[in-house]
Amino acid sequence: MKMIQPIKIEDIRNFSIIAHIDHGKSTIADRILEITDTVSQREKREQILDNMDLEREKGITIKSKAVRIIYKSLKGGQYVFNLIDTPGHVDFSYEVSRNLAACEGALLVVDAAQGVQAQTISNVQMAMENNLSIIPVINKIDLPTADIEKVSNEIRKIKGLENSPIFLVSAKDGTGIREMLEAVIEYIPHPGGSVKEPLQALIFDSVYNPYQGSIVYIRVVNGLVKPGMKIQTMSNKKNYEVNEVGIFIPKRKSVNQLSVGEVGYLTASFKDVSLTKVGDTITDAERPSSQQLPGYKKVTPVVFCSFYPVENEDYPNLQYALEKLSLNDSSISFIAENSPALGFGFRCGFLGLLHMEIIQERLEREYKIQLIATTPSVLYRVHLKDKKVVEINNPSELPDTNLIDFIEEPFIELTLISPSQFVGGVMELLQDRRGIFKNLEYLDKDRARLLYHLPLNEIMLDFYDRIKSISKGYASIDYHIIGYQSSALIKVEILVNQDVVDNLSFISHKDKAYERARKLVDNLKTAIPHQLFEVPIQARINHKIIARSTVRALKKNVLAKCYGGDITRKRKLLEKQKAGKKRMKRIGKVEIPQEAFMSILKID
Amino acid sequence: MSINKKIGLYIHIPFCLSKCPYCDFFSIVSHDDELKERYVSALINEIEIYGRKIKDMELISIYVGGGTPTVLEGEQLKEILSSCFYNFSVAEKAEITIEVNPGTIDGDKIKTIFRAGVNRISIGGQSFNDRVLKKIGRIHSKEDIMKTYQLARYAGFNNINVDLMFGLPGLSKREFEKTLKELMMLRPEHISLYALTIEQGTPFYEFIESGKARLPSDDFCSKLFVSAIDLFSGNGYEHYEISNFALTGKRCIHNELYWKNESYLGIGAGATSYLDNKRYQNYRDLNQYINLLESGILPIRYQEILPLKERMAETIILKLRMMEGLNKDDFRKKFKVPVEKVFYTPLQTLQEQGLLADNGSNYLLTKKGILLANNVFTEFLD
Ligand SMILES: Nc1nc2c(ncn2[C@@H]2O[C@H](COP(=O)(O)OP(=O)(O)O)[C@@H](O)[C@H]2O)c(=O)[nH]1
Numbered sequence: 001m002k003m004i005q006p007i008k009i010e011d012i013r014n015f016s017i018i019a020h021i022d023h024g025k026s027t028i029a030d031r032i033l034e035i036t037d038t039v040s041q042r043e044k045r046e047q048i049l050d051n052m053d054l055e056r057e058k059g060i061t062i063k064s065k066a067v068r069i070i071y072k073s074l075k076g077g078q079y080v081f082n083l084i085d086t087p088g089h090v091d092f093s094y095e096v097s098r099n100l101a102a103c104e105g106a107l108l109v110v111d112a113a114q115g116v117q118a119q120t121i122s123n124v125q126m127a128m129e130n131n132l133s134i135i136p137v138i139n140k141i142d143l144p145t146a147d148i149e150k151v152s153n154e155i156r157k158i159k160g161l162e163n164s165p166i167f168l169v170s171a172k173d174g175t176g177i178r179e180m181l182e183a184v185i186e187y188i189p190h191p192g193g194s195v196k197e198p199l200q201a202l203i204f205d206s207v208y209n210p211y212q213g214s215i216v217y218i219r220v221v222n223g224l225v226k227p228g229m230k231i232q233t234m235s236n237k238k239n240y241e242v243n244e245v246g247i248f249i250p251k252r253k254s255v256n257q258l259s260v261g262e263v264g265y266l267t268a269s270f271k272d273v274s275l276t277k278v279g280d281t282i283t284d285a286e287r288p289s290s291q292q293l294p295g296y297k298k299v300t301p302v303v304f305c306s307f308y309p310v311e312n313e314d315y316p317n318l319q320y321a322l323e324k325l326s327l328n329d330s331s332i333s334f335i336a337e338n339s340p341a342l343g344f345g346f347r348c349g350f351l352g353l354l355h356m357e358i359i360q361e362r363l364e365r366e367y368k369i370q371l372i373a374t375t376p377s378v379l380y381r382v383h384l385k386d387k388k389v390v391e392i393n394n395p396s397e398l399p400d401t402n403l404i405d406f407i408e409e410p411f412i413e414l415t416l417i418s419p420s421q422f423v424g425g426v427m428e429l430l431q432d433r434r435g436i437f438k439n440l441e442y443l444d445k446d447r448a449r450l451l452y453h454l455p456l457n458e459i460m461l462d463f464y465d466r467i468k469s470i471s472k473g474y475a476s477i478d479y480h481i482i483g484y485q486s487s488a489l490i491k492v493e494i495l496v497n498q499d500v501v502d503n504l505s506f507i508s509h510k511d512k513a514y515e516r517a518r519k520l521v522d523n524l525k526t527a528i529p530h531q532l533f534e535v536p537i538q539a540r541i542n543h544k545i546i547a548r549s550t551v552r553a554l555k556k557n558v559l560a561k562c563y564g565g566d567i568t569r570k571r572k573l574l575e576k577q578k579a580g581k582k583r584m585k586r587i588g589k590v591e592i593p594q595e596a597f598m599s600i601l602k603i604d
Numbered sequence: 605m606s607i608n609k610k611i612g613l614y615i616h617i618p619f620c621l622s623k624c625p626y627c628d629f630f631s632i633v634s635h636d637d638e639l640k641e642r643y644v645s646a647l648i649n650e651i652e653i654y655g656r657k658i659k660d661m662e663l664i665s666i667y668v669g670g671g672t673p674t675v676l677e678g679e680q681l682k683e684i685l686s687s688c689f690y691n692f693s694v695a696e697k698a699e700i701t702i703e704v705n706p707g708t709i710d711g712d713k714i715k716t717i718f719r720a721g722v723n724r725i726s727i728g729g730q731s732f733n734d735r736v737l738k739k740i741g742r743i744h745s746k747e748d749i750m751k752t753y754q755l756a757r758y759a760g761f762n763n764i765n766v767d768l769m770f771g772l773p774g775l776s777k778r779e780f781e782k783t784l785k786e787l788m789m790l791r792p793e794h795i796s797l798y799a800l801t802i803e804q805g806t807p808f809y810e811f812i813e814s815g816k817a818r819l820p821s822d823d824f825c826s827k828l829f830v831s832a833i834d835l836f837s838g839n840g841y842e843h844y845e846i847s848n849f850a851l852t853g854k855r856c857i858h859n860e861l862y863w864k865n866e867s868y869l870g871i872g873a874g875a876t877s878y879l880d881n882k883r884y885q886n887y888r889d890l891n892q893y894i895n896l897l898e899s900g901i902l903p904i905r906y907q908e909i910l911p912l913k914e915r916m917a918e919t920i921i922l923k924l925r926m927m928e929g930l931n932k933d934d935f936r937k938k939f940k941v942p943v944e945k946v947f948y949t950p951l952q953t954l955q956e957q958g959l960l961a962d963n964g965s966n967y968l969l970t971k972k973g974i975l976l977a978n979n980v981f982t983e984f985l986d
């Protein structure tokens with residue numbers, strides 16, 4: 001291991017790699033670590049920066065990490081590179097923006113065969129907003145399908161990159177990696193700031209560690225920080241004493257201090273990550289900075305759904321698991337709720353759909369809790385006639401219709417890049433999803449970029465899959481929330497055997513209410529097993545029934561023969577049936593298997 | 605085993621000529637005569653061992669089932685039965701039944717069986733419709749059924765059961781009614797009418813799952829069943845158990861032992877016994893079964909003693925299969941506690957649902973309850 005010497009600020013380069021999923025971010029990072037001997041061959045794992053299995057499977061990085069690399073320039077001189085990894089999904093765009101805020105530059109990686117994707121563009125925009133120098137890199141030039149000229153043109157079409165030099169690499173065989181690293185020295189400025197100023201350090205990530213509380217990733221913008229110092233998190237004015245500061249090379253290593261321009265970690269007596277919010281500024285408690293670093297935002301959930309354990313006994317486990325997960329991810333919110341149909345569960349809030357899926361999967365996989373997840377919902381703003389405004393994320397909480405003046409829902413701006421031949425189909429779907437057309441632009445002769453505004457709610461159900469099938473998997477999507485707009489929304493209640501079932505009721509645009517209600521009652525009809533009596537299923541708006549179906553009464557069981565050798569087996573079969581029955585949820589007198597709930601709640 | 609008791613004896617013959625695709629009974633297709641001979645010897649060994657062990661019990665029924673018992677030679681069947689008479693005390697009027705599959709028996713064999721002491725024959729007819737018989741994989745035709753029936757009558761049998769299935773794929777209401785009418789003309793002393801059950805792991809299960817065959821709807825089946833009950837009743841048959849009908853005095857003694865949850869001894873590979881509140885099961889593997897007996901060891905694979913509550917539930921379930929239902933006094937005598945003390949809620953719920961009736965002395969299934977028997981039964985289980 002090399003000695004770490006005092007570093008001159010001129011020799012530091014802090015940068016990220018931004019790329020659409022699968023364009024090669026991790027592979028490039030691996031190559032960089034190899035070429036600089038940051039990791040020996042023996043230590044090398046396929047993809048070093050990703051270290052959660054789930055991330056690997058989903059091909060995204062959920063939590064960012066920073067690695068310090070010593071780079072010896074071909075032109076002489078030794079540099080300290082801090083490579084900051086960014087999450088690769090829209091749900092985590094705030095985190096991405098804070099990661100980028102810790103850098104002076106970014107490598108923009110584009111796949112030589114796939115070209116520019118929706119996310120590439122939004123990432124560039126975000127990097128520009130943070131005043132980063134961007135180095136465009138075309139990766140996978142070794143591919144036979146690589147079309148460097150076309151992809152170069154696409155990159156040059158992006159605002160701000162019209163004249164940048166583009167670097168060509170193959171992360172697979174290492175071609176061009178050195179040149180790319182030389183460009184980092186040349187095109188990315190070294191950090192500014194002064195060591196004499198009071199401490200200002202940007203928190204760009206924090207990870208929970210059961211022994212040390214949270215470990216905070218910081219970028220020192222001014223001043224310096226070392227163990228024993230009294231520090232303060234500026235958003236909540238809380239004071240702590242620093243235990244340890246250090247760097248990742250890529251193993252964790254403590255150092256004497258982190259000074260202006262440097263990137264590393266810090267531990268103090270933080271109990272959990274909710275105290276060290278990404279984007280917050282750490283300062284010297286005894287000589288505080290007068291200013292918090294810009295860009296701090298409290299992240300609030302935008303997508304909500306309820307989780308209920310399939311087995312009632314799992315409720316405490318679910319609570320424990322959610323608590324555990326939120327130690328490390330302060331963006332999850334959850335509050336206990338109780339549904340007559342599904343029992344005890346939690347209403348949870350997430351940064352987006354993917355975030356929700358990841359948490360659900362982790363609960364099921366790591367904590368082995370079988371879950372029923374209800375239909376995801378957005379946060380509605382309900383304006384009442386008495387001028388009060390209430391925010392609700394659960395259809396069942398919607399106030400009585402005659403109290404409501406109007407309802408607003410969150411809208412998004414959606415960027416979609418697709419091969420031209422699928423544009424028609426995509427536009428049709430967006431139209432159907434209440435999309436408002438904003439712009440259509442051709443990146444080149446066979447790829448188009450679409451811009452739409454539409455309600456966030458419209459992409460909650462079966463949207464990604466539909467886009468995928470319409471475009472044969474070639475379209476890429478990116479979106480961000482642009483604000484609230486009022487919509488003609490109504491609540492559709494579902495009644496099973498005359499009882500309203502909150503978990504099945506939904507809020508819908510009035511033009512779509514009938515169709516969805518129809519589908520839902522039809523699905524329920526097949527999902528609810530025959531009972532001893534006829535079960536009417538109805539959908540209603542304002543006391544008016546708009547759709548109905550009926551589960552007919554059970555007429556007969558299988559009347560099997562019963563002989564001596566059979567008695568035990570028969571009893572076991574009946575016991576199994578009984579156990580199945582016990583697991584069903586009851587709505588009034590009607591027994592509904594949970595499987596039915598799951599399929600019902602997934603429908604569009 | 606001390607008390608003087610009347611019990612039944614079941615003898616399992618685990619061989620068939622071919623395997624029916626819906627069948628999950630324990631039977632194998634074998635043409636190995638030596639294996640069959642060794643099996644018969646093993647059965648006789650087992651009979652001898654039990655004969656020595658249970659001195660104080662009297663057999664009021666012997667039932668030779670399978671499988672297809674008639675794949676054995678007439679002489680082999682005779683040997684087995686003789687050994688029973690020799691080793692057990694068999695009641696004078698004992699019911700001695702053998703299952704016969706149409707097309708597996710000729711006049712000589714049936715006479716041999718009759719002379720061996722068998723006094724009841726159960727014919728696995730299933731349907732009188734050749735197309736449907738083929739569809740469900742039976743190897744016989746309607747004509748085979750008729751022939752077997754006539755041979756049995758001719759040999760002197762005056763107690764014949766015919767098994768019939770409903771809810772068969774592709775069987776129309778008219779065709780089913782035709783089968784019923786023809787059955788009424790034969791006028792067997794006993795009829796078993798039950799629904800085709802689709803058991804997991806059978807080829808038929810796959811057919812249904814894959815959509816190659818379709819089962820008729822519940823509605824359709826319940827109509828057929830109800831109309832069959834009416835027809836049989838009109839023709840003098842007593843509907844005495846969910847799926848069984850008998851002319852006066854011809855109830856099946858053997859099956860009644862099961863349904864009353866009384867004791868029986870089962871011998872043969874895979875057979876189960878219920879003695880002194882214990883359930884036993886023999887090994888299924890033929891070689892293991894035979895080898896153990898050849899060394900003079902009983903081939904018992906496991907025994908289970910049912911916890912009291914389950915024994916109660918089982919008694920209720922079995923008795924409710926009988927149309928006369930569960931006698932409250934019988935229950936109290938057997939378990940020293942009134943049934944309502946243990947099963948108040950299910951009894952109440954089921955009556956509210958119209959599935960169960962209380963005639964003062966007995967609880968019994970209502971007409972609706974007969975069709976929804978499984979719903980009734982599960983209520984009594986934990
Ligand atoms: N042929 C080729 N494949 C590459 C290259 N770089 C990455 N890949 C492959 O592209 C896929 C996605 O790469 P990865 O680094 O995981 O992408 P990430 O999602 O951006 O981190 C993997 O299968 C890599 O092996 C390259 O230069 N050439």
Ligand code: SF4
Pocket residue numbers: 619620621622623624627628629631670671672705728
């Ligand atoms: S004949 Fe009877 S025991 Fe043999 S396979 Fe067919 S149904 Fe099963």
